[in-house]
Amino acid sequence: MVEANKFRLGLFVLIGVVLFLACLFVFGLSDMFTKKAHFVSVFRESVQGLNIGSSVKYKGVPVGTVSKISILVDEKLILVEMDVDLSFFATSKSQVEGNLLGKFYNFCRDERAKGLRCRLEYAGITGLKFVEIDYFAQPSEPIAIPRPDYLRKDVFYVPSSPGVFTDILKLINVSLERISKIDFENLSDQMGSTLKEMKKIVSDPKLKKAIDQLNNMSGNLEKSSESIAKVLTEKRLKQIFARVEDSLKSLDSLAKRITVQLGQAKLPATSTAFREAAESVNDTRQMLGNTLMKLDQAIDALTELVNYLNDDPSSLLKGKKKPKIKFTEPEKK
């Protein structure tokens, strides 16, 4: 019989099995013996670049990995689940025994109140991201996205804080889109014609005349009101009133008579024509007044625009009155 070298064969199989078990242990079965805390966060922004297995860092210390990424359909938010290894958190206190996980969660709860947030950060230039946990918010700052109420009870919710570079691309895109929508040619044409019109109106001699007349009129009005004031005393007023009353009475009778007569005559047509003529004069005056008022408004608005652009030229890109991004200084601890 051609026999196997039993010693060699046995050694081969034994060492192979031992190596296999060692590899399994080294590659991750050791995970089973480490205590893990489960963190959950919800992001409004895109998590592009974040993968399952991406690291989770606490102040730069890699303490865990991303275990699951899912989408909350109703709110259109991204749910990121993380496993955090407790062994990275050393404590000076001696009572580490007992419910380690519970104590850790208590610690985290306190820290969350102090502003503990997680934020997506870029890892180098590859476009990959990791989750950074740090004190990005002020202690009193409210939580932007509240904890979704259907999360599992045994996970710890860390609110997210918008990333430093969040939406920078989006902002530029929106601005560019807006700029591209502006019809500059048409706008300048319109402005040119408006200015021309305005010039014409301003330089119109009729306008000058009208203003002069207005001046005169107001002067006369002043004079007449003064003389009226001089003439009108109480006694005279009474007399006037008495006379007016008489006049009115006679007028009344006169009117009655006239009405009768008028009813026979063909006066109504004549009076209507007269009234219309008077109204048209009135309209013209009103229109002139309106025009002047609008011109005034237009000039105001232009001045305001020029001033605004002078102050903040970038608003041409960003649009008006967008709240500026606030940079909060991370609290050092």
Added chain:
Amino acid sequence: MNNKRKPIVEVRNLTIGYDRQTVMEELNFSVFTGEIFVILGCSGCGKSTLLKHLIGLYEPFRGEIKIFGESIVRADEDEKRELMRQFGVTYQGGALFGSLTLAENVSLPLEEYTTLSREKIKERAYEKLALVDLQGFEEYMPAEISGGMKKRAGLARAMALDPKLLFFDEPSAGLDPITSAELDRLILRLRKELGTTIIIVTHELDSIFTVADRVIMLDKRTKSIIAEGEPHDLKKNSDNDWVREFLNRSNLKQV
């Protein structure tokens, strides 16, 4: 010939060949218990092919082969294996398993088919090897012994289960005349001592006249049995010239 004896191998209307090419057509013969039956013919006429059909390795085109009264042609795999176990075959080169010693080669069928203890099996294997004059070579590997010894070891293995029927494929091919003659004597002794029926395929005339009770001669051209009978009788009285020539040439050579 006593035709009333019970045939141990019966061949009826057998047509054989390989790859669609017919080698032999419409063969009919029987082998009777206790006989030494020789299948004779020139090289390439299909002797070995016929043997392989008889022992069930090849399937015939047509016809029937009965061994111990049971058809080996129509048997399914398990029945065939059962049937094969009842006869022994000795191949041209011995066909010993190269990875086993001679004793292990002989023990193999015993280990598989009997419930004997390990010691008993070894005892039996040594006994069979002694029967073919191979004492002292039990623990040799097949590669370490000569061609004649291999054939004898093969014979010992074929006889391990004490079969009633033995097939020999070219027992004396490639052996010197003395070794060949020794093998012939061994065959005769087996028949005498154990009463085994033996079927031999050969073209060695020396053996034929020494051992054969009855021969059939195969002819390539007619694809059939050209002669059947007792060799000495055929040599003298055959009505076929070619048969007489074939058998007598040995005489010339011997002289």
Added chain:
Amino acid sequence: MSIFNGENVFTDFVEKIGKATQVILKDLRDLTLLVGDITKTSWYVIKHPSKLRWRDVGYYMDLCGSQALPIVIMICFLMGLILAFQAAVQARKFGGEIFVADAVGFSILKELGPLMVAMIATGRAGSAFAAEIGTMKVNEEISALETMGFSPCRFLVIPKVVSMLIAMPVLTVFGDVSGLFGGFVVGVTMLDLPGMAYYTRTIAVLYPSTMALGLIKSVVFGLLIAIVGCLRGFQSESDAQGVGRSTTSSVVTSIFLIVIADSVLTMLYTFLGY
């Protein structure tokens, strides 16, 4: 054989295709028969474990496993070395030297470890199986087995298959470890990475499942090598040249099937999300 005096290239071409088709169909038929036989015999052997030729299993495991160990360790070590070297050249441009650990770890465990071991095993075991069975056929040992009422499948094929199924994953474990070590050597010496950093990175990116996937591959490869080796052996013509041809053919066919199986498995893994 061409009807146009052998001048017609087109007819020759069609004839060749016809012959090739015949050969492929015959191979497929033989393979199916062999696999069927193996399945049937395996079932029998599972029910009667004592009928398995355990000594043969040990012999083949020694031949294809422990004796192949030095070459496997050396080839895989060099493979890891080369891989790390190539990855280093690229990774250096981006300052990502540490990613060499990722590249070497994943490539060796998931792909190259099992593949290189399979190539070595094809050369050693597959050819040996084909030559052994081919020679046995020449010596009429196969016929002898059959006429002794033994199943050649149980005697010759099953021990080889079983031994390969055990030896291949074990060899692959050795290959994996030495390949990772090769990467480590380049990482530490050429890239000046701290050894601990490389080690930490390696075990951080690799999971037990990564290794298990590679080992599953190696089991499949082992099965293929054993089956193809035996198939070519049984198909061998009964002369010395025939045995030689069947040996060559077993190696070629094995490598071909291994590459196909590898692609299929890799696609399957991707499909299943590993």
